[in-house]
Amino acid sequence: MFLYVEDADHRPVYQQLRDQVVEAIARGEIGEGTRLPTTRQLAVDLGLNFHTVARAYDLLRQEGYLQVGRKVGASVHVRRGPPNAEWHAELRVLLAAAYAKGMSSEEIVTACREATQGFGRAAEPKDSLA
Amino acid sequence: MFLYVEDADHRPVYQQLRDQVVEAIARGEIGEGTRLPTTRQLAVDLGLNFHTVARAYDLLRQEGYLQVGRKVGASVHVRRGPPNAEWHAELRVLLAAAYAKGMSSEEIVTACREATQGFGRAAEPKDSLA
DNA sequence: CATTTTGTTATATAGACCATATAACATACG
DNA sequence: CGTATGTTATATGGTCTATATAACAAAATG
Numbered sequence: 001m002f003l004y005v006e007d008a009d010h011r012p013v014y015q016q017l018r019d020q021v022v023e024a025i026a027r028g029e030i031g032e033g034t035r036l037p038t039t040r041q042l043a044v045d046l047g048l049n050f051h052t053v054a055r056a057y058d059l060l061r062q063e064g065y066l067q068v069g070r071k072v073g074a075s076v077h078v079r080r081g082p083p084n085a086e087w088h089a090e091l092r093v094l095l096a097a098a099y100a101k102g103m104s105s106e107e108i109v110t111a112c113r114e115a116t117q118g119f120g121r122a123a124e125p126k127d128s129l130a
Numbered sequence: 131m132f133l134y135v136e137d138a139d140h141r142p143v144y145q146q147l148r149d150q151v152v153e154a155i156a157r158g159e160i161g162e163g164t165r166l167p168t169t170r171q172l173a174v175d176l177g178l179n180f181h182t183v184a185r186a187y188d189l190l191r192q193e194g195y196l197q198v199g200r201k202v203g204a205s206v207h208v209r210r211g212p213p214n215a216e217w218h219a220e221l222r223v224l225l226a227a228a229y230a231k232g233m234s235s236e237e238i239v240t241a242c243r244e245a246t247q248g249f250g251r252a253a254e255p256k257d258s259l260a
Numbered sequence: 261c262a263t264t265t266t267g268t269t270a271t272a273t274a275g276a277c278c279a280t281a282t283a284a285c286a287t288a289c290g
Numbered sequence: 291c292g293t294a295t296g297t298t299a300t301a302t303g304g305t306c307t308a309t310a311t312a313a314c315a316a317a318a319t320g
Contacts, residue, residue, distance in 0.1 A: 012306080012307060012308085013307080013308075014307080014308090019223045019226075022223065022226050022227050022230050023222065023223060023226045025226070025230040026225075026226035026227075026229040026230045027226070038265085038266060038267085039266075039267070040265090040266075040267095048308080048309090049308060049309045049310075050267095051308075051309070051310085052307080052308055052309075054267070054268080055307090055308090057267085058267095058268095064231070065230060068266095068267070069266085069267075069316085069317080070265085070266055070267045070268075070315065070316045070317060071264090071265060071266050071267075071315095071316060071317035071318055072266080072267090072316095072317070072318080073265090073266065073267080074266095074267090078230060078231060078232070079231075080231055080232035081231055081232065082231075082233070083227070083228045083231065083233065083241070087224070087227065087228065088241070088245065090224055091224060091241065091242065091245045092153065092245050093149045093152065093153060094217070094220055094221060094224060095156075095242065095245050095246055095249075096149075096152050096153045096155070096156035096157070096249065097152050097156075097213070097217065098213045098217065099156040099246065099249045100152055100155040100156045100195060100208055101194070101208060101209075101210055101211055101212075101213065102208070102210035102211065103212070103213065105243070105246040105249060108242065108246055109239060109242055109243050109246065111213070111218070111221065112221065112225065112238065112239055112242035113235070113239050115218065115221045115222050115225050116225055116229065116235040116238055116239065119225075119226065119229045119235060142277080142278060142279085143278080143279075144278080144279090168294080168295060168296085169295075169296070170294090170295075170296095178279080178280090179279060179280045179281070180296095181279075181280070181281085182278085182279055182280075184296070184297080185278090185279090187296085188296095188297095198295095198296070199287080199288080199295085199296075200286065200287040200288060200294090200295055200296045200297075201286095201287060201288035201289055201293090201294060201295050201296075202287095202288070202289085202295080202296090203294090203295065203296080204295095204296090
């Protein structure tokens with residue numbers, strides 16, 4: 001199950017869920033059309049309030065990863081497009097941290113390449129998650 | 131001046147300052163030994179409370195970018211070392227977001243390489259900032 | 261058409277986080 | 291010894307996060 005709550009994680013819970021969905025899409029674990037658990041079901045599974053789950057789903061909808069509708073639930077439906085300025089700014093800060101600590105540009109690029117290993121397109125839409 | 135406050139930025143102010151110092155080190159604008167403005171001076175310059183600035187400096191000290199001492203102030207003194215697991219996790223999430231939106235691994239690596247352009251080692255220690 | 265299911269909206273509370281404020285202390289320099 | 295700079299302490303107010311209760315709206319199902 002790719003959705004879970006890490007108490008030791010400093011990110012707000014809704015942000016953790018958002019990040020986990022994004023990574024699952026990138027790894028091809030879920031793809032176009034895959035349905036996610038309902039907000040109430042996932043809340044019960046993870047011991048959360050369904051508003052918290054709904055907040056994660058809404059963020060993912062705003063960012064263009066999910067399609068969410070009443071009665072039909074949430075499913076993956078990615079609005080493709082290049083990263084925005086904020087993404088580039090976040091990338092710069094993150095890579096700057098490594099460079100400032102002594103990593104070379106080439107080592108950084110290698111780390112980035114390694115980070116994308118494991119990414120892949122999902123073969124086909126799935127009905128639900130295991 | 132590489133330290134400023136962006137009201138539209140969603141990051142807490144102390145985090146913005148932290149990120150700006152890290153980027154300035156990576157770009158070679160400041161290097162080993164460079165002194166930063168005192169917490170009181172920078173607070174006045176930016177219209178902040180000096181506790182807020184001190185919080186940014188303390189975070190940078192904990193993460194190993196600055197050396198801070200009473201009366202002597204803060205200066206760049208980087209504790210070199212490979213990125214930690216949290217850095218790798220943040221990188222994965224960030225790159226996953228781009229991949230999920232349709233970017234290929236090669237395009238992502240290219241974006242990372244471009245993000246490191248502009249990085250460089252500072253020529254020599256400087257007394258203070260312009 | 262009624263019921264059920266699922267997301268949405270509204271209001272409220274409590275705790276954590278953030279920035280500020282005031283005050284004082286501790287260390288180090290000149 | 292006075293000054294400068296960071297550190298610690300306590301407090302306040304606003305914002306954010308997660309939860310809680312309640313109800314509504316849309317859509318699917320039988």
